[in-house]
Amino acid sequence: xxxxxxxxxxxxxREIRYSGPVQDMLEAVGLTVADAANSTLKLNGxxxxxxxxxxxxxxxxxxxxxxxRVSVTAVTRHAIRHNAVxxxxxxxxxxxxx
Amino acid sequence: MTIYSTPKPAVKTAISIxxxxxxxxxxxxxxxxxxxxxxxVKVTRVGGSQDDPITDVARILxxxxxPDVETVESMTATARTxxxxxxxxxxxxxxxxxxxxxxxxxxxxHPEIIDMERWQFQGSLSLSxxxxxxxxxxx
Numbered sequence: 311x312x313x314x315x316x317x318x319x320x321x322x323x324r325e326i327r328y329s330g331p332v333q334d335m336l337e338a339v340g341l342t343v344a345d346a347a348n349s350t351l352k353l354n355g356x357x358x359x360x361x362x363x364x365x366x367x368x369x370x371x372x373x374x375x376x377x378x379r380v381s382v383t384a385v386t387r388h389a390i391r392h393n394a395v396x397x398x399x400x401x402x403x404x405x406x407x408x
Numbered sequence: 409m410t411i412y413s414t415p416k417p418a419v420k421t422a423i424s425i426x427x428x429x430x431x432x433x434x435x436x437x438x439x440x441x442x443x444x445x446x447x448x449v450k451v452t453r454v455g456g457s458q459d460d461p462i463t464d465v466a467r468i469l470x471x472x473x474x475p476d477v478e479t480v481e482s483m484t485a486t487a488r489t490x491x492x493x494x495x496x497x498x499x500x501x502x503x504x505x506x507x508x509x510x511x512x513x514x515x516x517x518h519p520e521i522i523d524m525e526r527w528q529f530q531g532s533l534s535l536s537x538x539x540x541x542x543x544x545x546x547x
Contacts, residue, residue, distance in 0.1 A: 394519045397454065397469060400530065404455020404467045 320374060327377040328369060340365040340380040346402035347382065351392055362389025363399070410461055413537035416502040418466030422451045422491075422533055424500045426470070429490035434474075434483060444524070448473040449487060454530065463505055464535050471528040472513075473521065480527040484513040491531060503536035 326332060347363040363384055370379045382399060384390045393399050419438055426436040426449055434447035441448075455467035470487050474480040491507040498504070512529025 391519050394516065397452075397471075397516075397528075400469060401454045 324374070324376060333367065333378050333380075336378060336380040337365065337367050340367065340382050343382045343399070343402045347384075347389075347393075347398045350396070350398055350402075351389060360386065362386045362392065363402075412458070412461045415458060415464035415537050416535050418456070418464065418468065418533055418535055419451055419453050421499050421502045421504065421535060422466075422468050422470075425490050425494045425504075426451065426487055428499075429486055430483075434472075440473075440521075444473075444521070446475060447479065447483065448524075449483065456532070458537075462537055464537055466533045466535065467530060468533050469528060469530045471516075471526055473518075473524045473526050475524060477515070477525050477527075480525045481513075484527045484529055488513070488529065488531075491533070498540045501540060503538070503540045504533070505536055506532075506534040508532050508534065 344361070344363045344365045348361045351362045363382055365380060365382055367378070367380045370376045382402070384393045384399065389398075423436050423438065430436055430447075430449065434449050435441070435445045436449040436451060438451055440450055450471040450473070452469050452471075453466050454469045456465050458464045470484075472480045472483040472487060474483055488510065491510075494504045495507055496504065508531065510529060510531035513527045514529070516526055516528050518524070518526045
């Protein structure tokens with residue numbers, strides 16, 4: 311019976327994790343979370359016109375287990391305080407995981 | 409056709425688990441009372457899913473408030489242990505299948521409650537949608 315030999319192409323796995331479709335998928339999840347978080351944030355007129363929660367999409371470290379990284383952060387003072395009071399990002403993440 | 413049962417109340421079950429663990433030491437509730445107690449545990453649902461007909465998985469957020477770091481750290485440890493010990497038990501006529509995917513605890517001070525420390529953690533509480541038998545099978 312012929313033996314099957316398997317050799318993992320580690321660089322290939324990494325290429326997949328950095329590939330465009332994976333980036334698109336991660337960014338879509340990030341946008342869902344950010345939209346859900348921003349929808350709970352009441353903007354305070356002219357002082358607070360930009361979205362409080364933003365998506366950042368960037369490559370992770372170029373190491374063997376590296377991957378593309380998408381994060382959602384509270385960037386305005388209003389959003390940082392809002393998140394600390396209401397745990398907005400955790401709740402938005404809970405909604406996006408469904 | 410798959411028939412789904414109505415899920416059991418997850419927050420109420422989580423509150424019962426924690427209220428049993430804390431007793432009179434700390435108040436456990438889904439809302440912070442207007443007159444804040446010295447030690448308080450807030451339980452809320454932040455997500456979840458029902459992937460199969462027999463299990464509802466609720467993502468539960470537990471926030472422990474207390475006067476100092478030592479107290480709240482001890483409270484979070486008590487709460488986490490209570491959830492683990494509740495696995496495979498019946499709480500308020502609800503069968504607790506599992507407590508998993510725990511994240512935290514983390515120190516996350518509340519900006520409006522500056523006289524208390526807040527530590528929080530979250531986890532997935534899996535509850536059976538079926539009503540437990542009053543007499544265990546085989547008895």
